[in-house]
Amino acid sequence: MRTRVKICGLTRAEDVATAVSCGVDAVGLVFYPSSPRAVTPAQAAALIHTVPPFVTVVGLFVDAEPVWVRTVLAQVPLGALQFHGHEPPDYCESFARPWIKAIAVRHTTAFDEVINRYAAAAGLLLDTYDPTLPGGTGRSFDWHLIPPAVANRCILAGGLTPDNVARAIQQVKPYAVDVSGGVESARGVKDCSKIAAFMQGVHDGDQFC
Ligand SMILES: O=C(O)c1ccccc1NCC(=O)[C@H](O)[C@H](O)COP(=O)(O)O
Numbered sequence: 001m002r003t004r005v006k007i008c009g010l011t012r013a014e015d016v017a018t019a020v021s022c023g024v025d026a027v028g029l030v031f032y033p034s035s036p037r038a039v040t041p042a043q044a045a046a047l048i049h050t051v052p053p054f055v056t057v058v059g060l061f062v063d064a065e066p067v068w069v070r071t072v073l074a075q076v077p078l079g080a081l082q083f084h085g086h087e088p089p090d091y092c093e094s095f096a097r098p099w100i101k102a103i104a105v106r107h108t109t110a111f112d113e114v115i116n117r118y119a120a121a122a123g124l125l126l127d128t129y130d131p132t133l134p135g136g137t138g139r140s141f142d143w144h145l146i147p148p149a150v151a152n153r154c155i156l157a158g159g160l161t162p163d164n165v166a167r168a169i170q171q172v173k174p175y176a177v178d179v180s181g182g183v184e185s186a187r188g189v190k191d192c193s194k195i196a197a198f199m200q201g202v203h204d205g206d207q208f209c
Contacts, residue, residue, distance in 0.1 A: 002206050003169050004176035006058065006155065007183060007195065008082075009037035009136060015190035016047050022199045025176070026056040028082065031064070031072050035136065036187040037180070041075035048076065058082050058100070062134045069095055080122060084135040089118055098122040100155065104129035105141050111150055124150070125178055128158035138181030140164065143172050162197035169205025177202060 007019045008028030019027055029044045030037040039047065048057050056079040061069055063085030072078070073095065083092050084102040092099045101118045103109065106129040118124060128141040140159030156174035161182035168177065181187075183194040 003174060003202050003209075004155075005199065005202055006056075006176060006178045007180070007190070007198075008058075008060065008157075008178055009035070009180040009184075009188060010047065010190060011037055011039055011043075011188040012190070013047055013050075015192075015195075016051065018190065018192040018195050020051060020055055022195050024055065024199075026058050026080070027051060028058045028060055028178070028180070029076070029078075030060045030136075031068070032060060032062040032084070032134070034062075037136065041072050044072070044076045056080055060084060060135075061087075063087065066091070066094065073097070082125065084127075089120060092118070093120055100125050102127050102135055102157070104134075105145055105158075107145065109145065111147050115150065123153070123155050123175065125155040125157050126150075126174075127178075136180050140168075143168060146172055160198075162194055162201045165198055165201035166205035166208075169202065170208045173209055 004025040006026035007024050009030050010016050010027050029039050058080045059078040060082045080098040082100040100123045101121045102125040105126050127135055128137045128139045130137045138159055151172045154174050155176040155178050156172050157178035160177055160179045183190050183198050185191040
Protein backbone atom coordinates (compact mmCIF):
# COMPACT_ATOMS: atom_id res chain seq x y z
CA MET A 1 0.00 0.00 0.00
CA ARG A 2 1.37 3.42 -0.86
CA THR A 3 2.21 5.84 1.93
CA ARG A 4 -0.35 8.63 2.27
CA VAL A 5 0.87 12.24 2.41
CA LYS A 6 -0.40 15.25 4.33
CA ILE A 7 1.13 18.69 3.92
CA CYS A 8 0.43 20.90 6.90
CA GLY A 9 0.52 24.61 7.62
CA LEU A 10 -0.63 25.89 4.24
CA THR A 11 -1.34 29.61 4.08
CA ARG A 12 -1.34 30.43 0.36
CA ALA A 13 -3.72 29.38 -2.43
CA GLU A 14 -0.83 28.64 -4.80
CA ASP A 15 0.68 26.22 -2.28
CA VAL A 16 -2.64 24.43 -1.88
CA ALA A 17 -2.86 24.12 -5.67
CA THR A 18 0.71 22.78 -5.88
CA ALA A 19 0.09 20.26 -3.11
CA VAL A 20 -3.08 19.02 -4.80
CA SER A 21 -1.48 18.80 -8.23
CA CYS A 22 1.45 16.85 -6.73
CA GLY A 23 -1.03 14.27 -5.44
CA VAL A 24 -1.24 14.82 -1.69
CA ASP A 25 -3.96 13.01 0.23
CA ALA A 26 -4.56 15.74 2.80
CA VAL A 27 -3.85 19.41 3.41
CA GLY A 28 -3.57 20.85 6.91
CA LEU A 29 -4.66 24.30 8.06
CA VAL A 30 -3.47 25.65 11.41
CA PHE A 31 -6.11 27.27 13.63
CA TYR A 32 -3.71 27.86 16.51
CA PRO A 33 -3.43 31.65 16.73
CA SER A 34 0.12 31.59 18.17
CA SER A 35 1.48 29.77 15.12
CA PRO A 36 3.26 31.64 12.34
CA ARG A 37 1.20 29.41 10.02
CA ALA A 38 -2.16 30.29 11.53
CA VAL A 39 -5.06 31.15 9.23
CA THR A 40 -8.42 32.69 10.05
CA PRO A 41 -11.62 30.81 9.19
CA ALA A 42 -12.27 33.27 6.34
CA GLN A 43 -8.78 32.76 4.92
CA ALA A 44 -9.17 28.99 5.28
CA ALA A 45 -12.53 28.93 3.50
CA ALA A 46 -11.00 30.83 0.57
CA LEU A 47 -7.89 28.62 0.54
CA ILE A 48 -9.74 25.34 0.25
CA HIS A 49 -12.35 26.52 -2.21
CA THR A 50 -10.69 24.60 -5.04
CA VAL A 51 -9.62 21.49 -3.15
CA PRO A 52 -11.16 18.55 -5.05
CA PRO A 53 -13.16 15.71 -3.55
CA PHE A 54 -11.06 12.91 -2.03
CA VAL A 55 -8.41 15.31 -0.72
CA THR A 56 -9.04 15.67 3.00
CA VAL A 57 -8.87 19.11 4.58
CA VAL A 58 -7.59 18.78 8.14
CA GLY A 59 -7.95 21.54 10.75
CA LEU A 60 -5.26 21.72 13.42
CA PHE A 61 -5.99 22.94 16.94
CA VAL A 62 -4.01 23.19 20.18
CA ASP A 63 -5.99 23.05 23.43
CA ALA A 64 -8.66 25.21 21.84
CA GLU A 65 -11.84 26.28 23.56
CA PRO A 66 -14.66 24.17 22.06
CA VAL A 67 -16.37 27.35 20.89
CA TRP A 68 -13.35 28.14 18.70
CA VAL A 69 -13.42 24.71 17.06
CA ARG A 70 -17.17 25.08 16.46
CA THR A 71 -16.69 28.59 15.06
CA VAL A 72 -14.14 27.25 12.58
CA LEU A 73 -16.33 24.27 11.67
CA ALA A 74 -19.26 26.58 10.96
CA GLN A 75 -17.21 28.42 8.32
CA VAL A 76 -14.78 25.82 6.97
CA PRO A 77 -15.84 22.37 5.70
CA LEU A 78 -13.10 20.40 7.45
CA GLY A 79 -12.94 16.68 6.77
CA ALA A 80 -10.94 15.90 9.91
CA LEU A 81 -9.57 17.55 13.04
CA GLN A 82 -6.01 17.25 14.35
CA PHE A 83 -5.37 17.94 18.03
CA HIS A 84 -1.86 18.93 19.07
CA GLY A 85 -2.32 19.75 22.75
CA HIS A 86 -3.45 17.90 25.85
CA GLU A 87 -6.98 17.27 24.60
CA PRO A 88 -8.71 14.34 26.33
CA PRO A 89 -10.52 11.76 24.15
CA ASP A 90 -14.04 12.91 25.05
CA TYR A 91 -13.15 16.44 23.94
CA CYS A 92 -11.73 15.15 20.63
CA GLU A 93 -14.84 13.04 20.09
CA SER A 94 -17.28 15.85 20.82
CA PHE A 95 -17.10 17.56 17.40
CA ALA A 96 -18.54 14.62 15.45
CA ARG A 97 -15.68 14.62 12.92
CA PRO A 98 -12.90 12.11 12.34
CA TRP A 99 -9.98 13.21 14.48
CA ILE A 100 -6.25 12.67 14.71
CA LYS A 101 -4.34 12.94 17.97
CA ALA A 102 -0.78 14.20 17.82
CA ILE A 103 1.59 12.51 20.26
CA ALA A 104 4.91 14.13 21.10
CA VAL A 105 7.23 11.13 21.25
CA ARG A 106 9.98 10.81 23.85
CA HIS A 107 11.78 7.96 25.55
CA THR A 108 9.12 7.80 28.25
CA THR A 109 6.12 7.62 25.89
CA ALA A 110 3.90 4.74 27.05
CA PHE A 111 2.50 3.68 23.71
CA ASP A 112 0.15 1.05 25.18
CA GLU A 113 -1.54 3.72 27.31
CA VAL A 114 -1.72 6.16 24.43
CA ILE A 115 -3.31 3.58 22.12
CA ASN A 116 -5.90 2.64 24.74
CA ARG A 117 -6.67 6.22 25.66
CA TYR A 118 -7.12 7.39 22.07
CA ALA A 119 -8.70 4.21 20.72
CA ALA A 120 -11.45 6.26 19.01
CA ALA A 121 -8.98 8.35 17.02
CA ALA A 122 -8.92 8.00 13.24
CA GLY A 123 -5.15 8.13 13.54
CA LEU A 124 -2.21 8.88 15.80
CA LEU A 125 0.30 11.42 14.49
CA LEU A 126 3.73 10.86 15.99
CA ASP A 127 5.67 14.09 16.26
CA THR A 128 8.82 15.41 17.89
CA TYR A 129 8.66 16.34 21.57
CA ASP A 130 9.68 19.90 22.33
CA PRO A 131 8.94 21.43 25.75
CA THR A 132 8.44 24.87 24.17
CA LEU A 133 6.44 24.01 21.03
CA PRO A 134 3.30 21.90 20.56
CA GLY A 135 4.28 21.01 16.98
CA GLY A 136 5.79 22.25 13.75
CA THR A 137 9.27 21.89 15.26
CA GLY A 138 10.99 21.02 11.99
CA ARG A 139 13.02 18.42 13.89
CA SER A 140 12.82 14.65 13.67
CA PHE A 141 12.87 12.20 16.57
CA ASP A 142 14.38 8.77 17.02
CA TRP A 143 12.10 6.58 14.90
CA HIS A 144 13.37 3.50 16.74
CA LEU A 145 11.15 4.61 19.64
CA ILE A 146 8.06 3.65 17.63
CA PRO A 147 6.87 0.13 18.50
CA PRO A 148 6.27 -2.10 15.43
CA ALA A 149 2.59 -2.49 16.32
CA VAL A 150 2.10 1.28 16.07
CA ALA A 151 4.39 1.98 13.13
CA ASN A 152 2.26 0.72 10.28
CA ARG A 153 -0.83 2.64 11.38
CA CYS A 154 0.77 5.89 12.44
CA ILE A 155 1.10 9.22 10.69
CA LEU A 156 4.80 9.99 10.94
CA ALA A 157 5.68 13.68 11.43
CA GLY A 158 8.46 15.86 12.70
CA GLY A 159 11.34 17.15 10.64
CA LEU A 160 10.58 15.18 7.51
CA THR A 161 12.21 16.57 4.37
CA PRO A 162 12.70 15.59 0.73
CA ASP A 163 16.07 14.17 1.82
CA ASN A 164 14.98 11.93 4.68
CA VAL A 165 11.42 10.89 3.86
CA ALA A 166 12.37 7.82 1.78
CA ARG A 167 14.57 6.57 4.63
CA ALA A 168 11.79 7.26 7.14
CA ILE A 169 9.30 5.25 5.10
CA GLN A 170 11.72 2.35 4.65
CA GLN A 171 12.51 2.25 8.37
CA VAL A 172 9.11 2.96 9.95
CA LYS A 173 6.66 1.90 7.20
CA PRO A 174 4.02 4.34 8.43
CA TYR A 175 0.48 4.60 7.11
CA ALA A 176 1.15 8.26 6.23
CA VAL A 177 3.71 11.02 6.50
CA ASP A 178 3.07 14.63 7.50
CA VAL A 179 5.34 17.53 6.63
CA SER A 180 5.36 21.26 7.15
CA GLY A 181 8.75 22.96 7.62
CA GLY A 182 10.56 20.52 5.33
CA VAL A 183 8.76 21.86 2.26
CA GLU A 184 8.98 25.55 3.14
CA SER A 185 11.19 28.44 2.06
CA ALA A 186 9.93 30.51 5.03
CA ARG A 187 7.41 29.87 7.80
CA GLY A 188 4.03 29.28 6.14
CA VAL A 189 5.45 29.71 2.64
CA LYS A 190 5.70 26.39 0.84
CA ASP A 191 8.20 25.82 -1.95
CA CYS A 192 6.78 24.02 -4.98
CA SER A 193 10.07 22.33 -5.88
CA LYS A 194 10.40 21.02 -2.31
CA ILE A 195 6.84 19.70 -2.40
CA ALA A 196 7.58 17.89 -5.68
CA ALA A 197 10.88 16.54 -4.27
CA PHE A 198 9.10 15.38 -1.11
CA MET A 199 6.52 13.48 -3.17
CA GLN A 200 9.33 11.88 -5.16
CA GLY A 201 10.98 10.90 -1.87
CA VAL A 202 7.74 9.26 -0.72
CA HIS A 203 7.52 7.38 -4.00
CA ASP A 204 11.16 6.26 -3.67
CA GLY A 205 10.54 5.08 -0.11
CA ASP A 206 7.52 3.09 -1.21
CA GLN A 207 9.55 1.23 -3.84
CA PHE A 208 11.47 -0.56 -1.09
CA CYS A 209 8.52 -1.49 1.10
O1 LIG B 1 2.94 24.44 12.27
C1 LIG B 1 2.82 24.97 13.37
O2 LIG B 1 3.19 26.14 13.56
C2 LIG B 1 2.21 24.23 14.51
C3 LIG B 1 1.98 24.90 15.69
C4 LIG B 1 1.44 24.22 16.76
C5 LIG B 1 1.12 22.90 16.66
C6 LIG B 1 1.34 22.21 15.49
C7 LIG B 1 1.91 22.87 14.41
N1 LIG B 1 2.19 22.21 13.25
C8 LIG B 1 2.01 20.83 13.09
C9 LIG B 1 2.53 20.37 11.80
O3 LIG B 1 2.69 21.14 10.89
C10 LIG B 1 2.84 18.97 11.55
O4 LIG B 1 1.66 18.25 11.75
C11 LIG B 1 3.99 18.40 12.32
O5 LIG B 1 4.15 19.01 13.55
C12 LIG B 1 5.27 18.39 11.54
O6 LIG B 1 5.83 19.64 11.40
P1 LIG B 1 7.32 19.77 10.80
O7 LIG B 1 8.28 19.21 11.80
O8 LIG B 1 7.53 21.23 10.58
O9 LIG B 1 7.33 19.02 9.51
